[in-house]
């Protein structure tokens with residue numbers, strides 16, 4: 622039995638960077654349902670000895686400000702419902718924003734199993750943002766740098782019980 626991990630969070634926090642790191646070239650597009658699933662990418666992930674399915678919520682990058690919140694909400698709800706566990710990613714350099722609060726609310730409402738990741742956390746510029754992330758009440762954040770391959774050990778530790 623394997624599990625499905627959905628990476629959720631607002632645009633530009635680093636979701637696809639982590640997705641690409643976990644999937645490498647083993648990418649499949651979710652294209653069987655018209656509409657919102659076009660904006661979800663699914664891949665076969667590997668993290669050390671773990672094998673699982675990972676979903677990236679993509680397709681928000683071209684949204685206008687007007688349509689962004691609604692699209693983020695619908696897309697995220699869809700991904701959460703497909704997943705066993707959600708990795709909620711923040712930009713630790715930006716701190717917790719109003720849109721981040723919206724995601725936290727979606728995850729709480731749907732009683733999702735959440736792993737919190739404060740990304741872009743390489744270097745001390747991210748310290749304040751990592752601390753702020755504790756305030757979301759979603760548990761201890763993983764200090765992560767998807768770009769620099771940091772925090773993947775902590776992610777492994779949190780995913781291992783699901784395998």
Ligand code: GDP
Nearest residue numbers: 632633634635636637638740741766767768769
């Ligand atoms: P997404 O919109 O959430 O999928 O974000 P992307 O993965 O496309 O990344 C957005 C930007 O953040 C890109 O320029 C990435 O190179 C950058 N980025 C991703 N991870 C990190 C990180 O750990 N540290 C830093 N400094 N930049 C990152």
Ligand code: MG
Nearest residue numbers: 636637678679
């Ligand atoms: Mg992306």
